[in-house]
Amino acid sequence: MFNKEMLKLPFLIAIDGPAGSGKGTVAKILSQKLDLNYLDSGAIYRLIALSSSKANINQDDARLITRHLSDVDIKFIDGQAFLNGIEVSKEIRAQEVGKIASKIAQHIEVRKQILELQRGFFYGRGLVAEGRDMTTVVFPNADLKIYLDASPKERAKRRYKQLISKGIDANITDLAEEIKARDRQDMERLYSPLLVAKTANVLNSDDLSIDQTVDKIILLLKDKH
DSSP states (O other): OOOGGGSOSSEEEEEEOOTTSSHHHHHHHHHHHHTOEEEEHHHHHHHHHHHHHHTTOOTTOHHHHHHHGGGOOEEEETTEEEETTEEOTTGGGSHHHHHHHHHHTTOHHHHHHTHHHHHTTOOTTEEEEEESSIIIIIOTTOSEEEEEEOOHHHHHHHHHHHHHHTTOOOOHHHHHHHHHHHHHHHHHOSSSOOOOOTTOEEEEOTTOOHHHHHHHHHHHHHHHO
């Protein structure tokens, strides 16, 4: 049985994968089990998206967004996201904010500027970081690299259930098409596209529960120790 005391500290786990693959939930559970810091890199882009939207900044203007970053104070406290001292965890999960975040993430200048902010989460015992370029750009020397995948069909089913449970009307066919479009956007961008790092362990979560996925990663940790 593997436990957190077996980790050779500081330890860094980097997880990449497409939207809806379950990487956020898996990373959060792993960080709790192993007593490591947690980085949701997507939340950083969502916070920037929310802030730039409130400031009426054109999301296509990389120069203005980059300049705006100097006025943005981003913090994560006890799993909650704060923007300039205000808790906005629910606000940044709005679908429109996600669309803006996806556009902003295309800008090379923005990605480069937040690189050090992301790397700053690696301190103390270590970190579990999840995103789309954690294993390739942000933390290329991570102790354990995971690429968590799932089919567009399965991810659309998960998203559909999530929306319906919140009382939000949804069409599973439309969701599948949106997911495929997001995948293309993430995989085809010129700077730090979503791809499988050469040394990453690839896991497909189509037929796995969250707990089963976490258990598989724990087994990989055992092999490294």
